[in-house]
Each structure stands twice: as structure tokens, then as C-alpha cells.
Amino acid sequence: MKKVPWFVSLHGGHSSDYCDHASDTLLDMIQAAVDRGMTTFGISEHAPRFEAHYLYPEEVAMGWTIAKIQEDFERYARESREFVARHARQIELLRAFEIEVAPRSAYVDRMKSLRQQHGFDYIVGSVHYVNDRLFDHRDLFGDVVRFMGGLEKLVLAYYEQLAEMVSALRPEVVAHLDVYRKYAGNAPELESSAVKTAAEHALDAVQQCGSILDVNTGAYRKGLDTPYPAPWLIHAAHNRGIPFCFGDDSHCCADVGSGIARARDYLVELGVRHICVLTRSKEGISRKEVPLA
Ligand SMILES: [Zn+2]
Numbered sequence: 001m002k003k004v005p006w007f008v009s010l011h012g013g014h015s016s017d018y019c020d021h022a023s024d025t026l027l028d029m030i031q032a033a034v035d036r037g038m039t040t041f042g043i044s045e046h047a048p049r050f051e052a053h054y055l056y057p058e059e060v061a062m063g064w065t066i067a068k069i070q071e072d073f074e075r076y077a078r079e080s081r082e083f084v085a086r087h088a089r090q091i092e093l094l095r096a097f098e099i100e101v102a103p104r105s106a107y108v109d110r111m112k113s114l115r116q117q118h119g120f121d122y123i124v125g126s127v128h129y130v131n132d133r134l135f136d137h138r139d140l141f142g143d144v145v146r147f148m149g150g151l152e153k154l155v156l157a158y159y160e161q162l163a164e165m166v167s168a169l170r171p172e173v174v175a176h177l178d179v180y181r182k183y184a185g186n187a188p189e190l191e192s193s194a195v196k197t198a199a200e201h202a203l204d205a206v207q208q209c210g211s212i213l214d215v216n217t218g219a220y221r222k223g224l225d226t227p228y229p230a231p232w233l234i235h236a237a238h239n240r241g242i243p244f245c246f247g248d249d250s251h252c253c254a255d256v257g258s259g260i261a262r263a264r265d266y267l268v269e270l271g272v273r274h275i276c277v278l279t280r281s282k283e284g285i286s287r288k289e290v291p292l293a
């Protein structure tokens with residue numbers, strides 16, 4: 001099979017081995033990436049949470065505890081290292097994890113120490129919590145909107161906390177920039193002038209830290225017309241020289257590589273000619289520019 005150089009994902013590989021809401025094993029998902037001809041598959045399991053009230057309702061219902069999810073994550077850190085070696089001839093597999101901004105007062109040191117302790121190749125910077133409340137959840141989104149005093153206030157706080165996170169952790173990849181669209185639909189306040197200013201401020205932080213923006217195809221599976229981020233954010237990022245990469249945000253084999261060809265057309269239409277891919281080199285993890293044509 002001739003490999004297409006832009007057929008890559010730097011965010012995904014969430015698997016049922018270590019995550020309550022994923023549904024295939026990591027080995028099966030890696031095999032799917034190999035079979036579909038992906039060139040780079042960056043796996044980025046969710047960071048564990050450190051306090052019981054951050055457990056998801058589904059985890060609580062299954063009787064999961066903080067100790068269990070922390071052990072699962074340690075196993076992920078160990079086993080993923082083996083899988084990199086085992087698949088080295090077939091695919092460039094990179095080891096990462098998706099951070100959590102929770103609790104807001106203590107996540108920075110915890111995420112830094114997880115990274116160091118397990119020698120991950122890179123981190124994916126995500127914001128799923130605002131003011132310590134999980135909004136990226138079907139059953140909880142409405143409560144957080146109410147708690148924050150409206151959708152626009154939630155989005156403004158989101159961008160403020162995202163800018164803070166990017167400056168504090170300097171993640172190589174910033175995930176699904178406007179992920180709040182998942183449950184907010186096309187509400188007009190999502191593009192208000194206050195939101196645009198807050199988003200641009202967050203993009204300034206992304207640019208200063210040299211992070212890559214995840215063009216995340218999970219949005220297609222949620223029924224949205226575009227990946228995250230929306231066109232106006234792609235333009236604002238591209239004008240700042242911020243590079244892009246793809247993320248399939250896969251949580252099962254069917255998700256692996258899904259939507260990436262469509263997202264490539266989306267970027268090309270918006271005037272983006274290259275993506276930026278991480279790769280292993282003698283000096284550690286470096287970047288390479290890959291043309292989309
Ligand atoms: Zn997930």
C-alpha cells in the first residue's frame with residue numbers, strides 16, 4: 001500500500017483497555033491504523049483525575065475509583081512503550097496523553113509530573129473543564145452553562161483557561177479548539193465579538209508557545225459540518241503562522257483515520273498548504289512539515 005504522508009493523527013487511540021468510554025483495545029486500534037496506511041499514529045489516552053468528584057457519572061456507576069483510573073493510566077504508560085517497539089517497522093507510533101485542567105489550582109504540577117515520570121513523547125493540551133466543572137459531557141453541559149450564567153460566559157471562561165493552560169504547560173498539540181460546539185450547536189453567541197477577542201487572545205498564547213493546532217475530526221461524528229476548529233478560527237490561526245495537524249480523536253477501531261481525508265480538503269479550501277507532524281529523531285521528538293497536496 002502506498003502511504004499518503006498527510007494521513008496522520010496526533011490525537012486519538014483512546015482504548016477500552018484504559019478508558020471507560022472507548023470500545024476497542026489499543027492493539028486492535030493500532031492494527032487498524034497500520035491496515036489503513038496511516039503514517040503516524042499518536043496515541044493520547046486521557047490523563048487520570050486525582051479527586052473522586054472528577055470521576056465521570058459513568059465511571060461512578062461502574063464503581064470505578066481514582067485508584068483504579070490511576071493504575072490504568074500507569075499500565076497505559078508501560079504498555080504503550082512496548083507497542084511502540086513492537087510496531088516500529090509498520091508505523092510511527094508516538095506516545096502522548098491528553099491532559100486535564102482539573103483541579104484548576106493543581107493540574108499544572110500533576111500533568112508535568114505525569115509527563116516526566118513516564119517519559120511521554122508529547123502532550124495534548126485540552127480543556128474539558130471550566131472552573132473545575134466538566135462541560136464536555138452530554139448530560140452535564142447544560143448545567144455548566146447555567147452555572148456560568150450563559151453560553152457566552154462559558155465560552156469566554158473556556159478561552160481564558162485554555163490560554164492559561166497553554167502558557168503553563170506548553171503542550172506540543174492543542175486539542176479541538178472549539179470543542180464546546182459539540183453541545184452548543186450553531187448558537188450566535190459562539191461568534192460574538194467578545195468570544196472572538198477571547199479566542200484570539202488564546203491563539204496568541206498558542207503562537208507564543210509554538211503549539212500545533214489539532215484539526216479534530218471527532219466533530220464530524222457528532223454531526224457537525226466541519227472539524228474543530230471552525231473556519232474563522234482556522235483563518236485566525238493561519239494568519240498567526242500557527243501550524244495544524246489532524247486528530248481523529250479515535251475511541252474505537254472505526255474512528256481510526258476517519259474524517260481525515262475530508263479534513264484535508266477542508267484545510268486546503270481554507271488556504272492551508274501544509275501540516276506539521278511530530279516525528280522521532282536522534283534529538284528526541286522533532287517536527288516535520290508535510291504538504292497536503
Ligand atoms: Zn475520550
Ligand SMILES: [Zn+2]
Binds near residue numbers: 098126128175176
Ligand atoms: Zn478531548
